[in-house]
Amino acid sequence: MCRNFVILLFFHICGCKELFDFRDKNKGSNCDVVFLSDSVKNGTITSPLYPSPYPARTICRYEFQGRGKERVQTIFQEFNLYHPRDDNRECDNQDTLIAFVQIEGRMEKIDTFCGSTLPRPVMSNGPRLKLEFHAVYGSRYSRGFKATFSFIQNFGIKVGVQLPDYPCAFVFNSNETRSGHFYSPNYPGFYPRDTECYYFFHGNQGEKIHLHFNYFDVEGVFPCEAKSASDYVEFSNFVSQDRKYERHCGQLGEFDIESDRRFFRVTFKSNDRLDGTGFNATYQFLDKVESFTTRSELTNETAVLKDIDGFITILFFLMIKLIR
Ligand SMILES: *[C@@H]1O[C@H](CO)[C@@H](O)[C@H](O)[C@H]1NC(C)=O
Ligand SMILES: *[C@@H]1O[C@H](CO)[C@@H](O)[C@H](O)[C@H]1NC(C)=O
Ligand SMILES: *[C@@H]1O[C@H](CO)[C@@H](O)[C@H](O)[C@H]1NC(C)=O
Numbered sequence: 001m002c003r004n005f006v007i008l009l010f011f012h013i014c015g016c017k018e019l020f021d022f023r024d025k026n027k028g029s030n031c032d033v034v035f036l037s038d039s040v041k042n043g044t045i046t047s048p049l050y051p052s053p054y055p056a057r058t059i060c061r062y063e064f065q066g067r068g069k070e071r072v073q074t075i076f077q078e079f080n081l082y083h084p085r086d087d088n089r090e091c092d093n094q095d096t097l098i099a100f101v102q103i104e105g106r107m108e109k110i111d112t113f114c115g116s117t118l119p120r121p122v123m124s125n126g127p128r129l130k131l132e133f134h135a136v137y138g139s140r141y142s143r144g145f146k147a148t149f150s151f152i153q154n155f156g157i158k159v160g161v162q163l164p165d166y167p168c169a170f171v172f173n174s175n176e177t178r179s180g181h182f183y184s185p186n187y188p189g190f191y192p193r194d195t196e197c198y199y200f201f202h203g204n205q206g207e208k209i210h211l212h213f214n215y216f217d218v219e220g221v222f223p224c225e226a227k228s229a230s231d232y233v234e235f236s237n238f239v240s241q242d243r244k245y246e247r248h249c250g251q252l253g254e255f256d257i258e259s260d261r262r263f264f265r266v267t268f269k270s271n272d273r274l275d276g277t278g279f280n281a282t283y284q285f286l287d288k289v290e291s292f293t294t295r296s297e298l299t300n301e302t303a304v305l306k307d308i309d310g311f312i313t314i315l316f317f318l319m320i321k322l323i324r
């Protein structure tokens with residue numbers, strides 16, 4: 001009901017042609033819209049007149065105001081803004097959609113989209129997000145954009161079980177799922193700033209956890225510390241830190257990582273500067289016998305090695321006897 005009402009309201013405001021004939025260009029048009037999470041948890045936003053071409057000289061502001069731990073995520077379904085060239089990397093002075101989030105009290109630009117490449121999902125770093133649509137030109141071939149938005153508390157992470165007592169923590173229990181995948185907040189979009197997420201893996205007795213990262217883009221430079229303003233991913237066999245594993249950051253190829261025992265913790269941490277697109281990884285709970293580093297196997301390997309040693313010694317003596 002509410003959602004329909006807001007959409008209707010939106011079309012009512014934006015659908016009236018004369019409203020776009022605003023005189024003061026800087027003042028923006030009447031297609032501005034505000035969504036409060038108290039009245040709507042999700043919905044759709046579009047450019048004016050969508051799916052018909054949007055009018056030129058239009059500015060629309062879409063503001064989202066959540067509460068508490070809520071964040072705003074927008075996922076684009078269509079994106080088709082007028083752009084004079086095919087390579088649409090240059091957004092300066094073009095028709096654009098600009099995303100702002102609140103950082104230290106100010107609304108800061110985090111992303112600018114133009115052309116017809118479908119943007120990655122956008123997520124706020126707090127309860128507020130603002131999108132600004134600047135249509136300078138328009139054209140009869142440019143349909144504009146359509147996106148869904150939602151106020152969420154799970155950071156777009158739809159795997160594992162979220163722990164309510166943490167800002168962002170997810171649990172993976174071996175007795176529920178023995179393998180699957182997990183990813184950074186808002187993946188495959190840029191992860192939000194100032195965000196820390198935990199991924200806890202709980203195996204059964206005798207199990208360990210094997211992770212395979214198939215995508216990794218976390219802004220930072222090794223050794224991924226605060227003084228280099230690095231975002232990072234950290235691994236630990238404990239709830240606390242574990243010096244056994246080095247922090248990971250930067251753009252990395254595929255890699256694997258394994259726990260020592262039945263518990264493993266992965267921490268993702270971003271700061272208030274520069275973003276990456278995060279990571280996507282698979283996890284698997286393994287029985288210890290499947291691994292190469294457990295004690296019993298080492299013993300067995302040693303035993304085998306001893307046997308081989310003995311065999312070679314015998315062979316050696318036999319050869320010496322033969323030569324003689
Ligand atoms: C939107 O929210 C409603 C109620 O909160 C929910 O039932 C529905 O599945 C949501 N739709 C989407 C597309 O997320
Ligand atoms: C799985 O293990 C956890 C922790 O030991 C326990 O809290 C949970 O109830 C178990 N779930 C099932 C389905 O057995
Ligand atoms: C992440 O990786 C898993 C496993 O390889 C894959 O199924 C999933 O589609 C990937 N997620 C995205 C958003 O690419």
Ligand SMILES: *[C@@H]1O[C@H](CO)[C@@H](O)[C@H](O)[C@H]1NC(C)=O
Binds near residue numbers: 289296297
């Ligand atoms: C290792 O050796 C022990 C006893 O010698 C045996 O019980 C166990 O199955 C062996 N493990 C493997 C992986 O062969």
